[in-house]
Amino acid sequence: MPKVTIDGHEIEVPKGTTILQAARMIGQHVAPPAMCYYSKLKTSGGYCRTCIVKVTKGSAQNPNPMPKPVASCRTEVMDGMEVVNFTSPDVLEARKGVVEFLLINHPLDCPVCDQAGECHLQDLGYEHGASKTRYDFERREFEKIDIGDKIQLHMTRCILCYRCVKTADQVTDGRVHGVLNRGDVAEISTYIQNSIDNDFSGNVIDVCPVGALTDKTFRFKSRVWFTKPVDAHRNCTNEKCSGNVRLWYKGEDVLRVTARKDQWGEVEEWICNSCRFDHKKTSDWVIDGPTQVDRHSVIGQNHYELQKLKLDTGKQLKQLQEKK
Amino acid sequence: MGKQLLLEHINTPGIDTLNVYRANGGYAALEKALKMKPEELVEEVKKSGLRGRGGAGFPTGMKWSFLAKPEGVPRHLVCNADESEPGTFKDRFLMQNKPHLLIEGMIVSSFALGAEVSYIYIRGELLYVFHILQRAIDEAYAAGLLGKNILGSGYSLDLHVHCGAGAYICGEETALIESLEGKRGNPRIKPPFPAISGVWNRPTVVNNVETIAAVVPIVNMGGDEYAKIGIGKSTGTKLISACGHINKPGVYEIDLGIPVEEFIYSEQYCGGIKNGKKLKAVVAGGSSVPILPADLILTTAKGEPRLMTYESMADGGFATGTMLGSGGFIVMDETASIVKNLWNFTRFYHHESCGQCSPCREGTGWMEKVLHRVLSGHGKPDDVDLLWDIQSKIDGKTICPLGDAASWPVASAIRHFRSEFEEYIKNPASIKDVKHYYTTNNLQPTA
Numbered sequence: 195m196p197k198v199t200i201d202g203h204e205i206e207v208p209k210g211t212t213i214l215q216a217a218r219m220i221g222q223h224v225a226p227p228a229m230c231y232y233s234k235l236k237t238s239g240g241y242c243r244t245c246i247v248k249v250t251k252g253s254a255q256n257p258n259p260m261p262k263p264v265a266s267c268r269t270e271v272m273d274g275m276e277v278v279n280f281t282s283p284d285v286l287e288a289r290k291g292v293v294e295f296l297l298i299n300h301p302l303d304c305p306v307c308d309q310a311g312e313c314h315l316q317d318l319g320y321e322h323g324a325s326k327t328r329y330d331f332e333r334r335e336f337e338k339i340d341i342g343d344k345i346q347l348h349m350t351r352c353i354l355c356y357r358c359v360k361t362a363d364q365v366t367d368g369r370v371h372g373v374l375n376r377g378d379v380a381e382i383s384t385y386i387q388n389s390i391d392n393d394f395s396g397n398v399i400d401v402c403p404v405g406a407l408t409d410k411t412f413r414f415k416s417r418v419w420f421t422k423p424v425d426a427h428r429n430c431t432n433e434k435c436s437g438n439v440r441l442w443y444k445g446e447d448v449l450r451v452t453a454r455k456d457q458w459g460e461v462e463e464w465i466c467n468s469c470r471f472d473h474k475k476t477s478d479w480v481i482d483g484p485t486q487v488d489r490h491s492v493i494g495q496n497h498y499e500l501q502k503l504k505l506d507t508g509k510q511l512k513q514l515q516e517k518k
Numbered sequence: 519m520g521k522q523l524l525l526e527h528i529n530t531p532g533i534d535t536l537n538v539y540r541a542n543g544g545y546a547a548l549e550k551a552l553k554m555k556p557e558e559l560v561e562e563v564k565k566s567g568l569r570g571r572g573g574a575g576f577p578t579g580m581k582w583s584f585l586a587k588p589e590g591v592p593r594h595l596v597c598n599a600d601e602s603e604p605g606t607f608k609d610r611f612l613m614q615n616k617p618h619l620l621i622e623g624m625i626v627s628s629f630a631l632g633a634e635v636s637y638i639y640i641r642g643e644l645l646y647v648f649h650i651l652q653r654a655i656d657e658a659y660a661a662g663l664l665g666k667n668i669l670g671s672g673y674s675l676d677l678h679v680h681c682g683a684g685a686y687i688c689g690e691e692t693a694l695i696e697s698l699e700g701k702r703g704n705p706r707i708k709p710p711f712p713a714i715s716g717v718w719n720r721p722t723v724v725n726n727v728e729t730i731a732a733v734v735p736i737v738n739m740g741g742d743e744y745a746k747i748g749i750g751k752s753t754g755t756k757l758i759s760a761c762g763h764i765n766k767p768g769v770y771e772i773d774l775g776i777p778v779e780e781f782i783y784s785e786q787y788c789g790g791i792k793n794g795k796k797l798k799a800v801v802a803g804g805s806s807v808p809i810l811p812a813d814l815i816l817t818t819a820k821g822e823p824r825l826m827t828y829e830s831m832a833d834g835g836f837a838t839g840t841m842l843g844s845g846g847f848i849v850m851d852e853t854a855s856i857v858k859n860l861w862n863f864t865r866f867y868h869h870e871s872c873g874q875c876s877p878c879r880e881g882t883g884w885m886e887k888v889l890h891r892v893l894s895g896h897g898k899p900d901d902v903d904l905l906w907d908i909q910s911k912i913d914g915k916t917i918c919p920l921g922d923a924a925s926w927p928v929a930s931a932i933r934h935f936r937s938e939f940e941e942y943i944k945n946p947a948s949i950k951d952v953k954h955y956y957t958t959n960n961l962q963p964t965a
Contacts, residue, residue, distance in 0.1 A: 240707040242875070291907075294911070298880055298884060329884065354874070376870075377869065377879060378868070380872075
């Protein structure tokens with residue numbers, strides 16, 4: 195089994211493990227952020243470039259460093275490989291650049307976006323972005339298209355992670371949407387105004403890291419931080435559906451049903467559209483208990499502020515010492 | 519004039535037909551090759567020191583020897599004829615005039631690699647060349663040079679020409695493979711490399727038109743003899759497509775190793791700068807390689823004369839050097855505006871970015887907008903630093919080399935001509951002909 199060192203932490207992982215998976219095995223403090231990679235989807239990753247890391251030693255056999263930063267989600271570990279992520283200023287600078295690129299054409303309409311509070315781009319922006327934009331041109335807009343009565347598409351928010359495309363390929367019976375056009379006008383769209391509607395199409399909402407694909411039945415009902423998540427299950431008649439879901443309560447009402455997500459914000463088990471859209475009464479479900487919230491999200495807890503405070507006090511202390 | 523290995527008989531009437539081509543020594547390499555063993559052919563190409571003519575300059579023999587050869591899995595040779603780099607037009611010239619040279623090269627190379635189905639992927643805009651190639655292939659089939667049991671040797675090969683739909687990105691080998699398979703032309707994430715898993719997940723070699731054509735003279739004259747042309751690791755001849763402010767633009771075949779100064783000023787080649795003007799800058803290998811000012815293109819930073827070789831061009835790294843690239847030699851005289859030229863290049867890369875990975879998708883458009891602002895007289899004092907920062911965040915962070923190709927011209931233009939940018943920003947009145955420039959490109963300056 196190959197051994198890899200990431201930011202000074204050594205770990206032994208099975209052959210074929212990617213750097214990102216190995217980093218996740220070590221823990222959240224070394225795992226690079228990922229906007230397009232999704233461990234449940236084959237061939238995902240490599241597009242957004244937020245997970246780039248530097249390989250300072252290729253392997254025990256070939257100790258040369260890799261010349262360019264690599265996408266950790268698509269690079270397999272080699273025995274003796276050494277990787278730097280958060281300990282390398284170059285990597286942090288490069289990642290800051292990627293975050294900036296992802297945000298320059300993003301509308302930043304978080305105040306009216308249903309994804310706000312559980313948005314990965316929001317988290318990424320807080321953790322790795324700058325506080326001010328340098329982009330002073332008009333932001334990109336797209337013609338709005340209707341993709342059916344269950345899913346709302348906001349193309350302006352999309353970061354083209356291809357997760358929904360791969361979900362439709364691998365989870366649903368048939369893909370009717372994809373990426374049209376090229377370059378910075380490439381867009382997620384259905385070909386000739388098709389609607390996305392089959393048993394598992396709702397999962398594209400859960401995999402979307404931003405507010406590009408949101409639940410139309412939950413639209414503008416509530417901010418997510420005013421709803422209480424509760425884990426529940428039912429015996430779903432669809433055999434591909436796990437029936438394990440998360441209900442989001444406001445008072446007595448179930449406002450929305452989603453799949454359960456793990457600590458990386460990834461769906462644990464896929465659920466069908468019937469569970470998601472048609473069963474919004476408590477009596478439809480067997481309640482397992484309140485969801486353990488890991489307080490990862492921006493709104494979940496102001497841990498970013500804490501981090502910043504810590505950094506600032508350190509800096510101030512240093513300045514004080516220098517003065518003395 | 520150097521040796522004419524590829525452009526020999528190019529002016530002979532009817533050289534695009536099989537009969538005339540054969541009468542002038544065509545398909546001799548094929549007859550010779552079919553009597554050799556495939557491994558011997560690979561060895562000849564290795565000995566010749568031939569390097570990929572598409573831009574990267576990777577040794578062809580080595581690339582061929584990397585090809586995986588699993589039992590029972592077909593292998594493929596794909597010719598990359600998606601020549602779309604601004605300033606490069608050598609492959610089109612060759613295919614248009616001597617289609618049989620490419621076909622002969624394809625048959626010999628396919629035989630060397632053990633491929634039984636090979637493809638020429640040609641750029642969509644070159645539809646008329648597609649028809650020329652198709653006609654030549656039909657002729658070759660009729661003459662028994664393609665198809666089953668070629669010239670009684672027992673070797674069979676099917677050769678297909680596939681027309682792209684006009685995307686620069688499909689010149690990247692994995693995007694080309696995706697497009698050939700009928701998919702969206704997005705580059706694949708490597709590894710695996712095409713030598714292991716290419717077209718339909720089979721081992722594949724992708725070579726440039728000129729590389730494959732050069733195999734023909736190599737077989738004819740022998741690898742050792744070919745290696746005698748040129749200097750050091752840059753062996754053989756190279757097609758250079760020269761354009762810009764020169765007296766004699768066109769495609770020239772040079773022996774690698776002649777001085778750049780000779781190439782620009784000698785009557786055999788470019789014939790000097792037009793209208794007696796002074797040389798200002800040269801983009802030596804197609805739009806993506808760094809631009810160099812006159813003094814650095816003629817002599818290296820060490821003071822030696824710069825030669826037309828892979829090594830000499832790259833001398834000094836990107837700080838004072840450039841790349842031989844694909845041989846698209848763009849010459850600019852003292853009247854040329856580097857900023858305008860750069861905007862044009864950046865506009866191209868913005869338009870051609872596939873949109874798959876974020877730095878290239880967003881960054882190329884941003885650079886274009888900033889340059890557009892500078893050129894329309896609304897540049898801000900920080901714009902040059904901003905451009906530098908954007909390009910540095912694209913360079914090396916993308917899936918395929920298009921990101922690098924978009925950032926290098928920006929980096930080099932700022933590195934060598936920073937004062938010109940600053941002059942445009944400080945003194946917008948110094949920007950001449952902008953109105954004309956924008957109306958011809960159907961773009962208006964932003965208010």
